[in-house]
Amino acid sequence: SRYLANMAAQRPCHVTVLGEQYLTDHMTNISPTIVSKLPLKLHTQPSHPLSTLRGLIESHFPSYTHLSSLSPLVTPYQNFDLLSFPKDHPGRSVTDSYYVNKDLMLRTHTSAHEVEVFGRGETKWLLTADVYRRDEIDGSHYPVFHQTEGARIVSANSTGMKEIEEDNERLAAHLEQSSIEIEDVPHLSSTNPCQPAHDPKHTELIAKNLKLSLNSLMLHLFAGRVGATAQNPLKVRWIEATFPWTTPSFEVEVFFRGKWLEILGCGVIYQPTLDNANVSNKLGWAFGLGLERIAMVLYSIPDIRLFWSQDPRFLSQFKQGEITTFKPYSKYPACFKDVSFWLPEGQTLHENDFCDLVRDVAGDVVEDVKLIDDFTHPKTNRKSLCYRINYRSMDRSLSNDEANSLNAQVVSYLRDRFRVEIR
Ligand code: FA5
Ligand code: MG
CATH class of the missing domain: 3.30.930.10 (Bira Bifunctional Protein; Domain 2)
Incomplete structure (x- = not known):
């Protein structure tokens, strides 16, 4: 399929894992x-x-x-x-x-x-x-x-x-x-x-x-x-x-x-x-x-x-060998961003692929990802998806600018890797 062809074209020949180099192939998906x-x-x-x-x-x-x-x-x-x-x-x-x-x-x-x-x-x-x-x-x-x-x-x-x-x-x-x-x-x-x-x-x-x-x-x-x-x-x-x-x-x-x-x-x-x-x-x-x-x-x-x-x-809350109750420090505000897009005709996108892409961009700053809309156009048969991403750091307050720039990066990866059209 076109998706696999895209992935193959973008895939580096090697990946380094725990200090060793390995050849990649059509199965490689480690991020x-x-x-x-x-x-x-x-x-x-x-x-x-x-x-x-x-x-x-x-x-x-x-x-x-x-x-x-x-x-x-x-x-x-x-x-x-x-x-x-x-x-x-x-x-x-x-x-x-x-x-x-x-x-x-x-x-x-x-x-x-x-x-x-x-x-x-x-x-x-x-x-x-x-x-x-x-x-x-x-x-x-x-x-x-x-x-x-x-x-x-x-x-x-x-x-x-x-x-x-x-x-x-x-x-x-x-x-x-x-x-x-x-x-x-x-x-x-x-x-x-x-x-x-x-x-x-x-x-x-x-x-x-x-x-x-x-x-x-x-x-x-x-x-x-x-x-x-x-x-x-x-x-x-x-x-x-x-x-x-x-x-x-x-x-x-x-x-x-x-x-x-x-x-x-x-x-x-x-x-x-x-x-x-x-x-x-x-x-x-x-x-x-x-x-x-x-x-x-x-x-x-x-x-x-x-x-x-x-x-x-x-x-610093924990000591080896001791079980103690975790005292939560304040939760920083959540920042929700929606990403809505059309997939190329006949193409689907597995939720796990979407989530790995988001983790590559935002790491642990993403708290959860939810599919909020899934629609197939009756005439063109193209699929449209909308995901809601909750950006929230556990360690600090995230600015709206920062969340916007992470989300822009997600959008750009989506375009490159899956050839989607942003709505
Ligand atoms: C197994 O992984 C089997 N290997 C267990 C086993 C061993 C069976 C030996 C027979 C003999 P399972 O996928 O259910 O089974 O996972 C085992 C445990 O790992 C679960 O009960 C759960 O406590 C934990 N676990 C599974 N998935 C997750 C997850 N996504 N996040 C956190 N913990 C998980
Ligand atoms: Mg189980």
Whole structure:
């Protein structure tokens, strides 16, 4: 199409990522804003809330190997194929994921490292990392966020099962004495089945170990801090889920300030995934936890952009290892600008492409982007879109002139990249 031809004509041959040069191709969509995030590794910056949260999670699994410095660059094979994602899974598309080129991408989840870490012989491990997804712009979505992957595998024999059973007894005893209210689902069901390669009795024990381990982690993270008492217990809800590399699979939600908050996905690892790591004689579970979601709740951080702030009024509020309530400094005024345009005939524009363009111009000065009008002319069949951009700095007051000049830059990029006609 004309759009792809335009992009190809404008595309530089190389892109530099973490100090290395890579060839670009038709899949390249990694933007300068995203490249600038790669070296920051917020989860390793002392006293940063995400680093403290990582520490809290790690301290709850003291006998596990703790990993936190794996490169975000992975192959689509690692991110998808080794985990049995179907070839046509939407997550693989350039509108959803960031590609350096067709052979190299930014991991979209920490599960991208499962096969590699199991392959090294690790049997109990945690891995914390930055992950990247193309998305809309608002207070709870950011194209970079952080996850902690946790996994445990044991020998698929009576020794392994005995280890799990003993651990289940210990964890159940600990949870019985605590103020936690758990809404459970069955370990197995017709919609959340056991794998053909597994003995259902073994799967039940593994799923139970997974649930007990995570309920106990939720208690460690939330209890006391969210006022969990005998009268007002911490509420945790288990839900059936599906992931290509686990079955049975689950999601966990925690009730906080009147809302159910999705915190993690998990399940019993699909045996072909373990075969890919050369540990066919083992079985076990894995989970992937979203750190920002939890940190926003624990610290009362209202906007996901704040995690990236270099403002001392943000950073100086936190101490390593301590969870304290964030004291918001005054919100600066919002500045709304509309961008209204006609697309060339027969052309569409994905919202994620528009949002990446706006981020390239305005960075974290953009608070949200909303599509307010979408119209197709009945005669010419041309599409017209209108987006409302909310420019607001978290650190200072933005002048109307500044917002106008950012918006003019957005308009000029739109014309260059997508050949739109401004209305
Ligand atoms: C996953 O990423 C799976 N890799 C989790 C997993 C691991 C399943 C191991 C099975 C075994 P999901 O896309 O649902 O699943 O993301 C997991 C968590 O990351 C979510 O529950 C949420 O807490 C967090 N998360 C997902 N998307 C975002 C986002 N856009 N912004 C902030 N946090 C997010
Ligand atoms: Mg999910």
